[in-house]
Amino acid sequence: MPAPEYCHDRPMDIPRRGLSIVELMVSTVVALLVGLAATGSAVVFTASQRQGLGVGSAALNGAAALAAIKRDVAAAGLGFFGDSTFRCHTLNLSVYNTVITDASSFTPALITSLGNNDRIDIVYASQISAGTSVLLNAASDGSSVELRSLLPASVGQAVLLAPATPGSPCLLRSITAMASATADSKQQLSFARTGRYNQVVFPNSPAFPDKSSAALFGDLVWSRYRLDGTDLLMERPMFGDSAVLHRNVVGLRAQYGVAAAGGTTIERWQDASGPDFAAMTSATLPRVRALRIGLVTRSAQREKEAASGHCEASMNKPELFGNTVDPDLSDWACYRYRSAVTVVPLRNFVWGLAP
Numbered sequence: 001m002p003a004p005e006y007c008h009d010r011p012m013d014i015p016r017r018g019l020s021i022v023e024l025m026v027s028t029v030v031a032l033l034v035g036l037a038a039t040g041s042a043v044v045f046t047a048s049q050r051q052g053l054g055v056g057s058a059a060l061n062g063a064a065a066l067a068a069i070k071r072d073v074a075a076a077g078l079g080f081f082g083d084s085t086f087r088c089h090t091l092n093l094s095v096y097n098t099v100i101t102d103a104s105s106f107t108p109a110l111i112t113s114l115g116n117n118d119r120i121d122i123v124y125a126s127q128i129s130a131g132t133s134v135l136l137n138a139a140s141d142g143s144s145v146e147l148r149s150l151l152p153a154s155v156g157q158a159v160l161l162a163p164a165t166p167g168s169p170c171l172l173r174s175i176t177a178m179a180s181a182t183a184d185s186k187q188q189l190s191f192a193r194t195g196r197y198n199q200v201v202f203p204n205s206p207a208f209p210d211k212s213s214a215a216l217f218g219d220l221v222w223s224r225y226r227l228d229g230t231d232l233l234m235e236r237p238m239f240g241d242s243a244v245l246h247r248n249v250v251g252l253r254a255q256y257g258v259a260a261a262g263g264t265t266i267e268r269w270q271d272a273s274g275p276d277f278a279a280m281t282s283a284t285l286p287r288v289r290a291l292r293i294g295l296v297t298r299s300a301q302r303e304k305e306a307a308s309g310h311c312e313a314s315m316n317k318p319e320l321f322g323n324t325v326d327p328d329l330s331d332w333a334c335y336r337y338r339s340a341v342t343v344v345p346l347r348n349f350v351w352g353l354a355p
Helices: 021-074 345-354
Strands: 088-097 100-105 109-114 117-126 144-147 158-162 171-174 177-179 187-190 213-218 220-228 231-236 241-246 249-259 266-271 286-300 337-345
Touching: 021 117, 021 220, 021 241, 109 249, 109 286, 144 177, 158 241, 220 249, 220 337, 231 249, 249 337, 266 286, 286 345
Parallel strands: 088 171, 117 249
Antiparallel strands: 088 100, 109 117, 117 220, 144 187, 158 171, 158 213, 177 187, 220 231, 231 241, 249 266, 249 286, 286 337
């Protein structure tokens, strides 16, 4: 019987081979070209995305800054009106030993022209109950008061004393002690020299006759908005605090919405540099019904020149209220700009002066 045959694997006759040097070089060059094209596209996309984010963030930050200003302006004047009258055309105000105003002309919403930009000052009471006041039961020299009606006050809160008829300065005082009303006596508030707003004795401090008024402020809020270079600042003039609301701001302007004498409808928008409104008076203040505030912001990202060698990000300078705003850079056309405007009714002015 023949022996069985076994099958053994044998190498195939087809020759084994890898990539030739030419094929390797061709594939390497193709990969490099594809990589360069992808990198260029990524760079262009990233730059475009960065520019878009810069413009978008400038718009959002500008809107947030305007919203903060609008919230303050809407409260302007709270506590300074009573009996359809603006009581405090002048004001005595101090913080600790520092005099802030000494019978100076005062208005709770003031625009000051500073060259190409404006400064906005807003003053109001922090407590909503300041919109109403109570009468003094007897004359006062400002060191203490006796009230005809209950004032829901507490020690440490601020009270504004206003004369019975406008003319003499108003006076802000801090409550240091209280005596509650009884069946035989009226509520009394004391303002010792230790209080925050009590430590300065004003040389022209008036006496407050019977039937002058006292309004519970809680505290006094004084905000100031202005540009420092291209930084939009919110300052607290009474305490020296400040914060940057927005950077890359090249324009801040504001205008009064003015009605005719005796009217209630806004007839025009008035710059603070105008002859009648550079300084507020008892005649002009009742005509102010609103503020119009505008910001111009600049993108932080500079854009590249076009093929012509010139920047075309902005073809014209920005405008506010129909007036050109000069950017802070000589190559201003390489940046994008956005203008934002808000109108804020001065409700406390309107309600406080309503007959």
